Amino acid sequence: MPVSWIMIILFALAVLGYVLGRRRALASAGGDMRNLHSLPSYYGSHVALFAVAPAVALLAIWLVVQPMVISSSVARSFPDGAISEGSSLSLVMSDVKRVADGLNVAVERGALSAEEAGSVSAGATNIRERLGSVGVALGSDVDSSVLDAAQKYRAYASTGHLIMTLAVLGLALTGFIYGMAQMRAEFRARNIVEHAVKALLVFAASIAVLTTVGIIFSLIFNTIEFFKLYPARDFFFGLTWAPSFGGGSELGMLPLLWGTLYISLIALAVAVPIGLFAAIYLSEYASPKMRAIAKPLLEVLAGIPTIVYGLFALLTVGPLLVSIFGREGLNWMQAGTAVMTAGLVMGVMLIPFVSSLSDDIINAVPQTMRDGSLGLGATHSETVRQVVLPAALPGIVGAILLAASRAIGETMIVVLGAGAAARLSLNPFDAMTTVTAKIVSQLTGDADFASPEALVAFALGMTLFVITLGLNIIALFIVRKYREQYE
Template identity: 70%
Template sequence: MPLLWLFLIVLAIAAVGFVLGRARALASAGGDVRNLHSLPSYYGNNVAIKTVVPAILVMLIWLIVQPMIVNSTISGMIPESSVAENSSLGLVMSEVRRTADGLDNAVANGDMTEAFARDARADFTDVTQRLKDAGQIVTSDVTQPILRAAQSYRIMNATGNLIMSGIVLALALAGLLWGLRDSHAAFRARNTVEAAVRALLIGAASIAILTTIGIILSLVFNTVEFFRLYPATDFFFGTSWAPSFSGRGGSSDLGVLPLLWGTFYISIVALVVAVPIGLFAAVYLSEYATPRVRAVAKPMLEVLAGIPTIVYGLFALLTVGPLLLGIFGDDGLGWMQAGTAVMTAGLVMGIMLIPFVSSLSDDIINAVPQAMRDGSYGLGATQSETIKQVILPAALPGIVGAILLAASRAIGETMIVVLGAGAAAKLSLNPFEAMTTVTAKIVSQLTGDADFSSPEALVAFALGMTLFVLTLGLNVLALYIVRKYREQYE
């Protein structure tokens, strides 16, 4: 049964339970609401909650656990010779899943029967030829063990989904009966429903924390595995980035310093562009602009935040790069050899960050109490003096937060760097040379069917962990500075 249908059936059972639970509670009270402990809707909600929650929880757990069990079982069926031919078990399992998808599509399109797709005695050549004739992707890597594993993969998934559907529907019906049994006048339905809602709110509040913990743990485990294969000292202090894709690493040089330098260099250029323009725009909009001008200018400025980053990347590649090359290239000053450079990516990224700085700074400046402005004017200060000596110091903690948000956005940007800055990992002070960043290399290292047990793939997690620690340290330092300044100001 498709997952969507199963979910809708559970919701339909819950809706029926709500109506029956409410009616049953009223009937037990003789039709008089005053004889009930709770309002009738609480009794209906009690039935609906007991119907939906256990069924959905089991469904979610099943969907998480089943792929682990299936993959573990199928990987044990694949002979070592097939793994050796494809260099890693991960690549073999990818081919198994692609072949299984091809079988599913062939059955769905009527190109072969379900019985034939499942038949383990079917001729290997016949099955693969039918898949090719049906237009399904079957490469030369598909061998007879992979095909048999794909057939078993489909069977196990189909059987697991069938069992899950039966258990989920049984739990939904059991929850319905349980809720109906409690639908009587003396039952404290309101207490039960409010406790369930409280648990739901706690779970929702915990999602962010659990997600953060999961991200950190995934980075930590893979980073530790990387440092078992590659020396940490060479990674953190190496000045060369030259990964080798032969074997299990070969003589790769995976020094992170060139990538960190490119990341911070491009981010600094972007902040030099975005912070002054964004801050001046925020001061103008909040202190000088008329309501009519502000109503038009601020939405137009914030439109920049809605442009996809790939569009900014194309703008850097097709417009800004050639423009800078015409000025600083061989026909101009001779400083620039190609359109992809730190300056290209930094300028475009700075344009992208302007609305982050201006919009947040504008809201922060407007939050400064009007009494502070009036007091400054009352002491004889001009408007510019009031802005410089009263408003900006009062809004400084929030403005620092806006700049940090823009910096985090710059450090994590990928598409503008890929298209505008190039892919060269180098240590250089020349802003007109091509460089790359940590995020761009993370993408390149994980693109394609990589062997996740090799340093070339695991290094992406080490890069991510390094960037995470650095940005966290910068945020903590900035928070400390802001708090110290706020204490002095107050």
């Protein structure tokens, strides 16, 4: 039974439990809801909760754990001699999963029967051609060991799915019966439902924290593996970035870090003044009619995909800069891809982030502070400079930090507008690249995660994480320092 059907059955059971639970609670109170401890809806919610929540939790855990258990079991049974030289068990297992998924697709589309998919041999037919006929593309021919492992994988997955279906539906039915058995007028259904809602809210609030922790640990473990293969000193202080999957790589990150900070600095130099001035105008000087028109138009920039900005940098801004700074006599700029190209376009992209957030923060400053300043004889501009902006400074710092984090993590504009050269240069009209662009290039294609050339992407990602964390700490210090003056 597909997972979608299981969810539909659970939803139907929850609706049924809500209706029957509510009805039974009212019946136990003689039809008078005043005799109930809780509102009737709490009784129905209690039954629905016990029917669905444990079953959904079991389903989620099963869907996560089952593939790992099956992969581990199939990998242990895989013969060592079947792994060819230059390959690895992880690559072979990816082929096994691909073939197993292809067999499932072939069965669904009628190209193979379930019996044929489980008994077909590599020598009897060309599996690659048969799977290709139903739209499943394989990069190479399927040998007998991979096919046998794929068939074993399918068998384990089928058995596990059947057990999962029975366990989930059985648990749901058990919870339904248990919830219905407690439906009495004196039962404290409200307490249990509210505790369950509180637990749900805590779980939702924990997702962000757990996700962050998971990202950090994945970066840390792979970064440690990288430094086992490549010296940390050469990575952090190396001045040359020249990866070579054939060996002899130089993986110094300083050229990439310099390109990242240089482009981000130019972007912030464009976005912060323009965005902040726009926010001051919209919040302090613009009429309501002008604000209603200008603010949505300004925020349209935030909805433009970054690939469009990248094309704009490549096709418009780059050639324009070349025509100005590359003309005869100056000859500063040789090509359209340069730090200045990416920085200017990225700055335009960041304007709505700075302006929109700063505008909301400035509007949040109490009007009484403005009135007091004006009442003491200050002009409008003096009030903005000496009262409003200092009061809004902590929030403005947060807006600038958000823009800086977005600039540091940007990829597409850099790839199309700044080039791919990893170099240390002060010339803003030279082509450079950033950490994020090289993370993409190092993980593009069939990356072997046993090599430092692929694992270096995690070390670069960890470096960006530490930089962003440092920016957050600095911003938090500034926010606390200035907030004390107005609270």
